[in-house]
Amino acid sequence: MRWMAPLAFAVVLFALTLRTAFIEPLIVIGVAALALVVVGLLLPWRWPFVAAACLFLTGHALALWGMDAPVDVPGGLGFGLALLFLLHSAHAGRAMRGASVGARVLREQIVGWVRFAVVALLAAMLAMGLAAPLSGVLPAALAPLLAAASALGVVTAVILAARRVGR
Amino acid sequence: MTWRVTPLALSLLTVVGWIVSLAVLTARADLLVVAVPLALGLATLARRAALPDYTLVRRFSRDRLLEGESVTVEVEVTARSTIPLMELLDPLTEEGAVITGKPRAVLAIPQGETARWSYEIRYPIRGIHDLGVVIARVHDRWGVRTWERRHVEQSRIRVHPRTAPLRSLPRPLRTQTSVGDYVSPLFGEGIEPGDIREFVPGDRVRQVNWRASLRLGTLYVTQHHRERNADVVLMLDTLAQVGTPLFTTLDAGVRAASSLAAAYLARKDRVGLVIYGGLIDWVRPGSGPSHHHRLADSLLRADVVFTYVAKDLKLVPPRVLPARAFVIALTPLLDRRFTQAVLDLIARGFDVAVLVVSPVDLVRASLGPAPIDQLACRLWTLERRARLADLRRHGLPVVEWDPATSLEAAVAGLDRRRHRAVLTR
Numbered sequence: 001m002r003w004m005a006p007l008a009f010a011v012v013l014f015a016l017t018l019r020t021a022f023i024e025p026l027i028v029i030g031v032a033a034l035a036l037v038v039v040g041l042l043l044p045w046r047w048p049f050v051a052a053a054c055l056f057l058t059g060h061a062l063a064l065w066g067m068d069a070p071v072d073v074p075g076g077l078g079f080g081l082a083l084l085f086l087l088h089s090a091h092a093g094r095a096m097r098g099a100s101v102g103a104r105v106l107r108e109q110i111v112g113w114v115r116f117a118v119v120a121l122l123a124a125m126l127a128m129g130l131a132a133p134l135s136g137v138l139p140a141a142l143a144p145l146l147a148a149a150s151a152l153g154v155v156t157a158v159i160l161a162a163r164r165v166g167r
Numbered sequence: 168m169t170w171r172v173t174p175l176a177l178s179l180l181t182v183v184g185w186i187v188s189l190a191v192l193t194a195r196a197d198l199l200v201v202a203v204p205l206a207l208g209l210a211t212l213a214r215r216a217a218l219p220d221y222t223l224v225r226r227f228s229r230d231r232l233l234e235g236e237s238v239t240v241e242v243e244v245t246a247r248s249t250i251p252l253m254e255l256l257d258p259l260t261e262e263g264a265v266i267t268g269k270p271r272a273v274l275a276i277p278q279g280e281t282a283r284w285s286y287e288i289r290y291p292i293r294g295i296h297d298l299g300v301v302i303a304r305v306h307d308r309w310g311v312r313t314w315e316r317r318h319v320e321q322s323r324i325r326v327h328p329r330t331a332p333l334r335s336l337p338r339p340l341r342t343q344t345s346v347g348d349y350v351s352p353l354f355g356e357g358i359e360p361g362d363i364r365e366f367v368p369g370d371r372v373r374q375v376n377w378r379a380s381l382r383l384g385t386l387y388v389t390q391h392h393r394e395r396n397a398d399v400v401l402m403l404d405t406l407a408q409v410g411t412p413l414f415t416t417l418d419a420g421v422r423a424a425s426s427l428a429a430a431y432l433a434r435k436d437r438v439g440l441v442i443y444g445g446l447i448d449w450v451r452p453g454s455g456p457s458h459h460h461r462l463a464d465s466l467l468r469a470d471v472v473f474t475y476v477a478k479d480l481k482l483v484p485p486r487v488l489p490a491r492a493f494v495i496a497l498t499p500l501l502d503r504r505f506t507q508a509v510l511d512l513i514a515r516g517f518d519v520a521v522l523v524v525s526p527v528d529l530v531r532a533s534l535g536p537a538p539i540d541q542l543a544c545r546l547w548t549l550e551r552r553a554r555l556a557d558l559r560r561h562g563l564p565v566v567e568w569d570p571a572t573s574l575e576a577a578v579a580g581l582d583r584r585r586h587r588a589v590l591t592r
Contacts, residue, residue: 050178054185057201065193076200083182084204091175091310092273095254099271102282108251108275112308120204127203151187157180157209 001106002096003041005089006049010037012082013056016075021063029059040090044097049090053083077124081117088113168218168316176212176311179205208309216312219305220247221276223318227298230322234329234422237266237289242301244284246276252306255284263288263296290326292413293421295467298322327463328422331574333430337582339397339493340518347396347435357391364390398439398452398489399431401462402512404498404505405444408471410529416499419524419570421466424497426574428462439487440465443480443508445472449487477504480511488512494519495581499526500554513563520581521565523555528569 014030033055040048060079063069092109183202190198221244228239242255257270268286276282290296301318342351350359363376366386379387401424408417428438432454439452440462450465480488488494494517496509512519527548534540551567558565568577 046174046178050181053182057182057185057189061189061193061195061198064195064198071197073197073200076197077203080201080204083201084208087175087178088310091173092252095252096273098269099273100269100284102272102274104275105252105273112251120207123207124200124203
């Protein structure tokens, strides 16, 4: 579980990027991200996983931008879930390093992931359903203000979280 | 129980920030959809989570063991609320080595169920080991929040020194009044025949020696020697020690003391203990298996406490060092204050024997094969031999024991030396 789950999610992320655009620069970025995942599994560091996630994201964004691909909400949602599960499985794997792992741990993790994927899918569908009528109601001039408020919210959340981070 | 936000939450925030930046840079709003699951994971932080409810019980297969033996530790966690992921850590002491299982565990326990985790620890050296702490860290479903608690309880494992079986022991010169295994020079009740004398009223008929009576023409009775026990006081030198961290002269001395105590107690003698060092500790002479536990517990605590103060045996109560007691001193002869204390005991009329735990071989084992080290060890050996010869000239029965060899052979040598020393005196 400590090895298989992060590697599997990393491969899924790589495949999702290549599905959008199968070009050499993206393969290089994907392979570098996979290498970082392996480094994170071998060494007791957390940053290789975060760096790998950011690299996968960069590759995915470049693929969407370079190919001028159409909007794909399920694809984006799948990519986000794979990213989350990569980071979560790396976090759980770190706790399992050098420990005896109970029989139920793997089952509980998989059940949790499946349950969360279903909830995220439902939430996305609800958000898409609400977004269509709202886009007609909200004036376009409010969009930058909304973006700025969102960015401020993210920065505040980062600061609050960083102050309470454990190990 | 304290809760914290985990580094995973920070990682998620970083990635969400990166997604927003990329969405702005590439002008692709659909990238924000990627951030939705991560944001949902983070959103669980906003929810007020209930404290994990569980009970943790720790059991040991036994709480007393001998050096080199192992103890199985079983931890049982019963969850009253669902525990998605729980880390358990036993911060072991350096002396213990895990031989089966691991001192860390990760468990997932549904509500109302019980999970167990066990491991086996081997203790190669004597001591009292505190195993009272287990650190438990419970993660929430998404690993963005943890609760940590230290479970502290009074649980100690006592690792007693291993005892070597001893068949031949130094015989005490003087016996006490209780019944024991030694043939006393005094006559009385016993089975060892000593002399015959004329019958006097009050003698029992079964004591009549018929063969002598018929030959001498009058009634004679057989007198028997009494069988008595002795008081043996073990005096352990804890002023200094040398050796490797896992095995020192003090450890060897403690093993020898434990072996001697077990052997003398098996002979119905009363055994006492004086730990002579920076701190003087003692156990009054007593007998029986429970007394062996008392002695062993005291030996477990024996440790070197450095001091410049010369300790006086006058501090030791007379009940601990009774008259007519046989004192066996166990020392590496590294501190002259102990030699002085032994000479003081001889001057006070005690029957004393000294078992010297040789430190040279222990030190040699910790040094490399460099010629200069070997030369130093040889010179030290010569110096110690001269010192032992000097002590013998003072009438002190001294035998050197290399801890790598049998204790029984050294103890037998001690008896021979004592008889020679008594004759010299």
